[in-house]
Each structure stands twice: as C-alpha cells, then as structure tokens.
Amino acid sequence: MKSIYLDNNATTPLDPVVLESMLAYFSDGFGNASSLHSFGRVAEEAVDEARRKVAGLIGPCEPQDIVFTSGGTESNNFAIKGVAHALRDKGRHIITSRIEHLAVLGVCKFLEQEGYKVTYIPVDEYGIIDLGALKQAIRDDTILISVMYANNEIGTIQPVEEIAAIAREAGVVFHSDAVQALGKIDLDAEKTGASLLSLSSHKIYGPKGVGALYLGKGSRITPLIHGGHHEKNRRAGTENVPGIAGFGKACDLAGERMEEDNKRLRFLRDRLWDGIKRDIRDVRLNGHPEKRLPNTLNISIKDVDAESLLYNLDLKGIAASGGSACTSGSLEPSHVLKAIGVSDSFIRGSARFSLGRKNTETDVDFTIKVLHEVVERIRGRFASH
Numbered sequence: 001m002k003s004i005y006l007d008n009n010a011t012t013p014l015d016p017v018v019l020e021s022m023l024a025y026f027s028d029g030f031g032n033a034s035s036l037h038s039f040g041r042v043a044e045e046a047v048d049e050a051r052r053k054v055a056g057l058i059g060p061c062e063p064q065d066i067v068f069t070s071g072g073t074e075s076n077n078f079a080i081k082g083v084a085h086a087l088r089d090k091g092r093h094i095i096t097s098r099i100e101h102l103a104v105l106g107v108c109k110f111l112e113q114e115g116y117k118v119t120y121i122p123v124d125e126y127g128i129i130d131l132g133a134l135k136q137a138i139r140d141d142t143i144l145i146s147v148m149y150a151n152n153e154i155g156t157i158q159p160v161e162e163i164a165a166i167a168r169e170a171g172v173v174f175h176s177d178a179v180q181a182l183g184k185i186d187l188d189a190e191k192t193g194a195s196l197l198s199l200s201s202h203k204i205y206g207p208k209g210v211g212a213l214y215l216g217k218g219s220r221i222t223p224l225i226h227g228g229h230h231e232k233n234r235r236a237g238t239e240n241v242p243g244i245a246g247f248g249k250a251c252d253l254a255g256e257r258m259e260e261d262n263k264r265l266r267f268l269r270d271r272l273w274d275g276i277k278r279d280i281r282d283v284r285l286n287g288h289p290e291k292r293l294p295n296t297l298n299i300s301i302k303d304v305d306a307e308s309l310l311y312n313l314d315l316k317g318i319a320a321s322g323g324s325a326c327t328s329g330s331l332e333p334s335h336v337l338k339a340i341g342v343s344d345s346f347i348r349g350s351a352r353f354s355l356g357r358k359n360t361e362t363d364v365d366f367t368i369k370v371l372h373e374v375v376e377r378i379r380g381r382f383a384s385h
C-alpha cells in the first residue's frame with residue numbers, strides 16, 4: 001500500500017543527514033557542555049556551532065541571542081510568562097490573536113488566572129489580524145503583544161513588520177511564534193522587529209524535543225526553568241547536545257534548500273488544490289490565497305465530516321489532518337476556522353494537507369483521486385439517509 005505523508009505542519013520526518021550529524025553526540029561526544037575538560041569542550045563546541053547555524057537561518061542574528069529550549073511549546077511559555085513576570089510592575093495587560101497555537105493561548109489562559117488581562121484580537125476571513133483593533137487594544141498597562149508569524153492550520157502569514165512597528169511605537173514588547181515560518185519564510189529577526197521569536201526543530205526535519213527562543217538585545221525576561229547557569233543563566237538544565245546539533249544541521253539544510261523547496265511545494269500544493277476544485281463541488285479554501293505558507297492547503301468540504309474523510313484517506317495510506325493536530329480527536333471545530341468565519345455546513349468537513357520535501361506529483365495525483373472517491377462515497381451515504 002502507498003504511504004503518503006501530508007501532515008508536515010504537525011511534524012516532519014528526520015532528515016538522514018541530520019540524524020548522521022547527531023550520532024557522534026550519543027557516543028564518544030557524550031560530554032556535558034558545561035564541563036571544563038576536553039569531553040565538555042567537544043559538547044560545548046557542538047552547541048556553539050548549532051547556535052551559529054540557528055542564528056544564521058534567522059538573519060543572521062547574533063548567536064548569543066539564541067537560547068536553546070525543549071521546543072516551540074517551551075519557547076512560547078518562556079517568552080510570554082517570562083516577559084509577563086519581568087514586567088509585572090509595569091503592567092499586566094497582554095494582547096494576542098484569536099488564531100494562535102494552543103501553546104500561546106494556553107499560556108494566556110494561565111496568566112489570566114494569575115490576574116493578567118488578555119485581549120484576543122480578531123482576524124479577517126483570510127486569517128489576517130485586524131491592525132486597527134490591535135492599535136486600539138493597546139493600553140497604558142500593556143506589556144506584551146504576541147502574534148504568530150504564520151498559522152499552522154491555514155498557513156496565513158501575518159504582517160509581522162507592521163505589528164512590530166505598532167508595538168515599537170507604543171513601547172510594548174513584541175513576541176512572535178515563528179515555528180511554522182522557520183525554514184519556509186526568509187526570516188530576519190532584526191529586520192522583523194520582534195524582540196522574541198519562538199522556533200522549533202521538528203517542523204524543519206530536525207529532531208523532536210528541541211527548539212529555541214530568539215531573545216533580542218535588551219529583552220527583559222524572567223527564566224522559566226531555574227537551576228544551573230546554562231545558556232547564560234537564561235535556561236537551566238544540561239543541554240540536549242545531540243538534539244541541538246541536529247537542530248543546527250536542520251537549519252543549515254533549510255537555509256540551503258528553502259528557495260528550491262518552496263518552489264516545488266507551492267507547485268505541488270497548487271496542483272492538489274486545482275485537482276480538488278476540478279473534481280469536487282462545494283469546497284472552499286481556508287486561509288489567505290497568496291499570503292500563505294507554500295506547503296499548506298486547508299479546505300472545507302460541504303456536507304462531509306472530516307473524521308470519516310481522514311479515516312478513509314488513512315485506509316488508503318494518506319495521512320492528513322483536520323483542524324490542528326492538538327485538537328484532533330476532539331469534536332470541537334477548530335478555533336482558527338471559527339475565527340475566520342467558516343460556516344457550520346463547511347466547518348466539520350475541514351482538512352489540512354501540509355506538504356513536505358518527500359512528496360511527489362504522483363502522491364498529489366493519487367490523493368486527488370482518492371479524495372474524490374471518498375467524498376462521493378460519504379456524500380452518497382448522506383443522500384441515501
């Protein structure tokens with residue numbers, strides 16, 4: 001049976017070259033990067049090299065502005081709780097958007113319980129944040145604006161530089177969850193104007209459980225994890241040396257391949273959408289038609305439930321997802337699709353196809369064919385009831 005993986009926004013397969021770059025640090029290079037002897041120095045050099053590579057992919061920016069973490073979720077927790085706690089005497093108001101990843105929304109909910117106030121800015125039908133509403137939401141006690149760079153479900157890319165300019169003018173710290181942007185968009189941390197950017201390794205063909213927070217100069221932040229003096233006192237805990245080395249390698253490869261990968265992925269994604277539109281009636285595209293990640297296609301099919309759709313695709317070896325990976329398994333329609341106003345008759349039939357380096361034209365054509373058959377079958381069943 002075929003095995004076609006179209007869920008690359010949930011995670012990506014580890015690149016074999018990345019795996020190779022990690023192996024030495026599981027064996028002879030096992031040292032603790034904080035140790036002063038030769039074993040420690042080998043590990044420390046690996047971490048430093050990875051830091052330069054991660055910094056290289058987002059600018060380049062200064063390597064010392066990169067703090068390694070356990071992934072995108074920790075980076076978002078570190079950024080938002082860290083700024084909230086560091087600036088608590090200045091104010092307790094945070095602004096974010098309605099379409100953030102749960103690793104941002106969950107942190108905001110937690111801070112609300114601690115007495116912080118959070119404003120959730122609406123987005124338009126394409127998922128672009130309402131800049132007017134953002135400006136109006138800023139108050140004297142606003143300390144942080146957190147808006148994602150690119151959305152994991154619908155792929156919409158935010159006007160990050162404009163948001164940064166609004167934040168700067170108001171003297172408010174700006175954080176962006178850039179996990180989906182890394183490796184897919186030409187990121188320049190300093191030009192972007194964000195003080196903090198969350199990054200993750202496993203969305204760019206690196207290992208899971210490792211990520212980073214870009215911390216621009218002068219950012220005041222309280223650590224999330226306390227203990228030793230690792231990462232210049234910003235994140236305690238012995239560094240995950242193999243994971244960090246792999247993340248560095250993955251950033252290197254992503255930088256080299258970005259242009260070529262994006263061109264191919266955009267072509268395959270558009271071919272998939274063209275085929276779907278041609279074969280299936282009453283289907284809509286979710287997200288911005290142009291300002292969108294090149295690999296992401298989110299659609300809603302009228303009178304079809306995504307669960308049977310995805311189940312039937314899986315039976316044919318095609319892996320896609322409905323809504324976001326974190327909310328699948330629950331029947332709640334995605335908060336992102338609700339925020340862009342997808343109507344009731346469409347929202348339950350929503351599926352995300354996120355393409356990756358391994359996908360081919362054959363994969364795409366097979367998916368179109370199977371999807372068409374499955375939708376016909378599901379609709380036929382509904383009609384006969």
Ligand SMILES: *Cc1c(COP(=O)(O)O)cnc(C)c1O
Pocket residue numbers: 009010070071072073074101103148150151152177179180200201202203209210211
């Ligand atoms: C995957 C993802 C995260 C979480 O990153 P992890 O490394 O899996 O913790 C956060 N934000 C976005 C937009 C993501 O796509």
